[in-house]
Amino acid sequence: MTTPVVGIDIGGTKTAAALVDRTGRVLERREAPTPARSGPEAVLDVAARLATDLLGATAGPLGVGTAGTVDPATGSIRYATDSLPGWTGIPVADELATRLGRNVRVTNDVNAAALGESWAGAGRDRAHILLVAVGTGLGGAIIRNDRVEAGARGVAGEVGHLPAPGAERLRCGCGRHGHLEAIASGSGLAAAYAIETGIHVTGRTVAERAATGDGAAQRVVERAGAVLGATLAGLVALLDPDAVLVAGGAAGSLLPAASAAYSAEVPAGWADVPLLPAALGTDAVLVGAARLAIDRPHIEGTNR
Numbered sequence: 001m002t003t004p005v006v007g008i009d010i011g012g013t014k015t016a017a018a019l020v021d022r023t024g025r026v027l028e029r030r031e032a033p034t035p036a037r038s039g040p041e042a043v044l045d046v047a048a049r050l051a052t053d054l055l056g057a058t059a060g061p062l063g064v065g066t067a068g069t070v071d072p073a074t075g076s077i078r079y080a081t082d083s084l085p086g087w088t089g090i091p092v093a094d095e096l097a098t099r100l101g102r103n104v105r106v107t108n109d110v111n112a113a114a115l116g117e118s119w120a121g122a123g124r125d126r127a128h129i130l131l132v133a134v135g136t137g138l139g140g141a142i143i144r145n146d147r148v149e150a151g152a153r154g155v156a157g158e159v160g161h162l163p164a165p166g167a168e169r170l171r172c173g174c175g176r177h178g179h180l181e182a183i184a185s186g187s188g189l190a191a192a193y194a195i196e197t198g199i200h201v202t203g204r205t206v207a208e209r210a211a212t213g214d215g216a217a218q219r220v221v222e223r224a225g226a227v228l229g230a231t232l233a234g235l236v237a238l239l240d241p242d243a244v245l246v247a248g249g250a251a252g253s254l255l256p257a258a259s260a261a262y263s264a265e266v267p268a269g270w271a272d273v274p275l276l277p278a279a280l281g282t283d284a285v286l287v288g289a290a291r292l293a294i295d296r297p298h299i300e301g302t303n304r
C-alpha cells in the first residue's frame with residue numbers, strides 16, 4: 001500500500017487535518033478554528049469537513065488525536081477539560097465514522113504526538129520512547145514496541161502528576177499540590193514567578209523575560225527545567241526507553257536546565273539514553289494520527 005492516509009488533530013482552539021504519506025511526510029493540510037463553544041456536534045462537523053477535503057486520494061481508516069482522555073477500547077472520550085465543553089462521553093470514533101463512512105481510530109493528542117515523533121520525528125528508528133509535552137500543562141506518553149502504551153484508562157505516561165521537589169506550594173491542574181506539572185509547565189512558570197515577584201504574567205512571558213536577562217524569571221525557568229530533567233532521569237530506569245523527547249511550546253526554554261539535570265541524574269546503566277527536543281512541532285499530532293490509520297492497531301488494548 002502506497003496511498004497516503006488522513007490524520008486529524010482536534011485541539012481546544014484549532015482543528016487540523018493532513019494528508020500524510022507512508023513515510024510520515026505531510027503532503028497537504030487543512031486547518032480551522034475549533035468551534036468549542038458551539039458544542040461537540042459542531043467540533044465533529046468541522047473535523048469531518050476538513051478530513052473530507054483530503055479523503056479522495058486515500059483508502060481505509062483515518063486516525064485522530066484529540067484533547068482529552070480517550071478510552072482505548074472504544075475511541076470515546078472518557079474525560080475532557082473545559083477547553084472542549086461537552087466533549088466528555090462523546091464517541092468520537094463512531095461519530096466521525098458515521099460522518100465519513102470510514103473506520104476511525106482515536107487516541108489522546110499527546111499519545112498521537114509521541115507516535116508521530118517515533119515514526120517520523122526525533123524518535124525515528126527508535127521503538128521505545130518516553131515523550132513529555134510541555135505547554136500550558138505537562139502531558140506525557142509512552143511508546144513501546146512502536147505502539148502507544150495506553151494503559152487501562154488511556155492515560156499511561158501522564159508524568160505531570162508525579163511528585164516534584166520545589167512544587168509543594170504550587171497547585172497542579174489536577175487539583176492537588178506538589179506535582180511536576182505544577183512547576184514544569186507554562187502555568188507552573190507563571191505561578192512560580194508570581195510567588196517570587198508578585199507579578200502575574202503568562203508562562204510564555206516568564207520564558208521571554210528569562211531569555212532577556214530577568215533574574216527572577218531565570219531562576220524560575222532553571223528550577224522548573226532542573227526538576228523536569230531529574231524526574232525524566234528517574235523515569236528511564238522505570239521504562240528503559242531508547243530516547244526521551246521533550247515537545248511543546250515551553251520545551252525550548254526548559255531544555256537547557258532539563259538537559260543538565262538529566263545528564264547529572266540519569267543512572268549509569270542508562271547514560272546512553274538521550275534527552276532530545278521533539279522535531280515535528282505542531283505536525284506531530286497529525287503525523288501520529290495518520291500513523292494510527294496504517295497497518296495495524298497502534299494502541300495497546302484496542303482491536304480497532
Ligand SMILES: [Zn+2]
Binds near residue numbers: 173
Ligand atoms: Zn497533578
